[in-house]
Amino acid sequence: MAGPSHYIMPLPEFEKPVKILIVASPYYKDISDNQIAGAKAEIEKTGAAWEIVEVPGALEIPTAIGIAERLSNFDGYVALGCVIRGETTHYDTVCNDSSRAIQLLGLQGVCIGNGILTVENRDQAVVRADPAQMNKGGGAAAAALHLIALARKWGESDKPVGFTQEILLAGNTGGKTSA
Template sequence: MAGTEIHHQLPLPGFDKPVKLLIVVAPYYKDIADNLVAGARDVLQQAGATFDLVEVPGALEIPAAIGLAHRLSNFDGYVALGCVIRGETTHYDTVCNDSARALTMLGLQGACLGNGILTVENRDQAVVRADPQGQNKGGGAAAAALHLIALSRRWGRATKGVGFVPGGGFQVADDGSTRT
């Protein structure tokens, strides 16, 4: 059983510059969402990160909100939180698959994010996974985002030496000159 397994957790990364994240939560199951947020807040505070919190109607809107923030704002990373409990229709599969796929696509486009959207069979499973003193999946999602931010800062550079530059020009790879 997965509930009895011991999982290794990486220590939280340290940062020499401030870190700001956006927590996007769908409070459809408010008590579950509140516990996920509490777990994420605890981890972000331990890491010395600041954060903003926004609510969206449901799990399908979480990736859209993160996508908007990634394009229009200055957050270093994102934490996606919510809960989808299996019902009697296939809507569960659509919401789980499409929200996960959209978050994965955002990550592949450079958004440093942790996915804490619970996808469970029943409320009891959700309660266990959302417990800030238990499995703490909200905290796990925050930690994942922090680790990706650390990697981004480790590997990132102000410029990679080629491509478009402000002012309408572009930089050529061979000689570092800028052309218009």
């Protein structure tokens, strides 16, 4: 019996260059390599540029993204890693804290596609990371690209930001203007 069908949005198109940082944890190197391959292929479909940085584990991914956001010039980020359930509650901590930190960065306007796999076993991870199967690395890259497109759409508004000269002048005259 086949699983449910999911709609996949077409990738956005960009007029100006896009630069994405892929932040990956190679804790499970073969899984990470597949996630990265899927992400790179998806990014390249739009003509965007990418760089990769590796960190030790899933908990370090949001920290690296936060540092890059403050100190670099990337348009967006792809978070890639894998957490496989073990015998202790450490799994829950890593899953919850890495996800929460990425979500908080996103709520601050950072464009992140979250591809950190949280799975019960290695077989689930292999299927999800494989670009020929579930391609969660590619899905995370697509999510980042869509968020970048939204940020650019809304960031190019011609609405004035802050106080305009007219408002300041009216405020200095008690709300009255003279001809």
